[in-house]
Amino acid sequence: MLYDINHKKEKIEGLPLCFQNSIKFSMMKNILKGATLLMLMSVVACKDNTKANEQPSTEEPQHQEETVIEDTRFKVEIESNDQMQFDKKELKVPVGEPVVLTLTHSGKMDKSVMGHNFVLLKQGVELQAFAEKAALAADTEYIPVEEEGNVLAHTKVVGGGESDTIEFVITEAGKYEFLCTFPGHYAIMRGVLIVE
Ligand SMILES: [Cu+2]
Numbered sequence: 001m002l003y004d005i006n007h008k009k010e011k012i013e014g015l016p017l018c019f020q021n022s023i024k025f026s027m028m029k030n031i032l033k034g035a036t037l038l039m040l041m042s043v044v045a046c047k048d049n050t051k052a053n054e055q056p057s058t059e060e061p062q063h064q065e066e067t068v069i070e071d072t073r074f075k076v077e078i079e080s081n082d083q084m085q086f087d088k089k090e091l092k093v094p095v096g097e098p099v100v101l102t103l104t105h106s107g108k109m110d111k112s113v114m115g116h117n118f119v120l121l122k123q124g125v126e127l128q129a130f131a132e133k134a135a136l137a138a139d140t141e142y143i144p145v146e147e148e149g150n151v152l153a154h155t156k157v158v159g160g161g162e163s164d165t166i167e168f169v170i171t172e173a174g175k176y177e178f179l180c181t182f183p184g185h186y187a188i189m190r191g192v193l194i195v196e
Contacts, residue, residue, distance in 0.1 A: 073098045073167070080116035080180065080189070082107030082160065089191040095173045103155045104163040111159025115182045117142060119154040120168070120193060127177050127190065134181035142181040157182060170195045 074094055079087040080103065093099045103118045105111075119142075121130060130147060137144040141157045153168035170176065173195050180189035 073100045075100045075102070077102045077104065078118060079104050079106050080158075081105070082109045082114055084114065084185055084188055086116075086118075086180070086189050086191060090194065091178070091191065092194045092196065093170065095195045096169065096171050098167055098169050100165060100167050101153070101155070102163055102165040103158060105158045105160050108160040111157050111162070115142075115157040115159055116180045116185065116189065117155050117157045117164075117182065118166075118178055119143065119181050120152040120176055120178045122150050122152055123172075123174060123176060125150040125177075127179060127186065131179060131181055131186035134186075135183040137181075142183070152176065 074097055076091055076093055076099060078091065078101065081087075091101075101118065103116065105114075105116055107114060119134070121127065130150060133144045133147055134142045143151060143154055152170065153166055155164040155166050158164050170193075176193045176195060178191055178193050179186045182189075
């Protein structure tokens with residue numbers, strides 16, 4: 001197969017330089033291989049080039065006053081670990097105000113073997129009886145459906161390196177028990193939330 005490059009050159013002059021270069025490039029390659037794919041590639045390259053040469057838009061993004069809303073919610077953190085412990089036995093939060101609670105798991109173990117959650121019970125709920133039912137509720141992350149009415153707030157179950165944040169409001173001052181309902185954990189992983 002022979003190509004008269006000069007003849008073709010005449011034909012392609014008058015096209016934008018970008019196309020000329022692409023076409024020349026394609027013709028050369030065509031001698032060795034089929035040109036279709038290469039033509040396509042050249043066109044794509046040409047388009048990219050065009051984009052790069054575009055002037056940046058002079059349109060100013062709509063300027064808006066930024067309003068920084070200060071997060072005044074009360075924040076509380078509780079940590080858990082691979083030794084089946086919470087780092088706090090007592091938490092204090094204000095009554096009637098939004099509380100943002102974060103449970104973190106600083107260990108490495110998977111949630112299937114050392115999972116933890118934070119479950120806050122209504123006053124008057126018998127913790128041990130609740131925990132024993134909860135331990136069987138693996139399908140609902142150890143929150144038994146029939147006991148949901150006894151739970152004021154709860155996180156999901158977290159494993160090592162994970163955390164979960166919840167928000168709740170307690171409208172009555174007093175002491176509330178919390179626990180981890182992962183099977184076998186409640187005896188150690190429990191404490192009191194003081195609302196005042
Ligand atoms: Cu636990």
